[in-house]
Amino acid sequence: MPLNLSHFRQRLLDELDKVEQSLQSSQSAGETVILDQSSVGRLSRMDALQQQAMAYELTERLQLFKRKAQAALNRLDGGTYGLCCQCGEEIDPSRLEHDPAAVFCLSCMGERDTAHHGH
Numbered sequence: 203m204p205l206n207l208s209h210f211r212q213r214l215l216d217e218l219d220k221v222e223q224s225l226q227s228s229q230s231a232g233e234t235v236i237l238d239q240s241s242v243g244r245l246s247r248m249d250a251l252q253q254q255a256m257a258y259e260l261t262e263r264l265q266l267f268k269r270k271a272q273a274a275l276n277r278l279d280g281g282t283y284g285l286c287c288q289c290g291e292e293i294d295p296s297r298l299e300h301d302p303a304a305v306f307c308l309s310c311m312g313e314r315d316t317a318h319h320g321h
């Protein structure tokens with residue numbers, strides 16, 4: 203059964219939109235911390251730095267997702283969307299429904315997870 207590509211394209215564009223918004227707010231959160239550093243006490247400065255680190259981590263995650271979603275859109279344009287990047291098998295549509303930017307089929311994903319945890 204062919205995938206409903208326009209449906210997944212819309213999903214990806216929606217997700218990208220949300221990520222873009224979160225990126226903007228988390229980046230401005232990080233900037234606020236830098237500006238406020240001189241005006242806060244030592245203890246709250248520690249808190250501020252911790253918050254900044256968390257904002258930074260969130261930004262990293264969001265940017266990673268953004269790249270993933272953009273790569274998925276490229277695959278949509280290239281006609282390889284929904285195919286596993288490792289074995290070339292079709293990815294389960296219900297899996298794509300859950301994560302439209304999914305790159306690997308379930309078994310390849312499992313292999314990668316196992317390999318990752320093995321170290």
Ligand SMILES: [Zn+2]
Pocket residue numbers: 286287288289290291306307308309310311
């Ligand atoms: Zn695979």
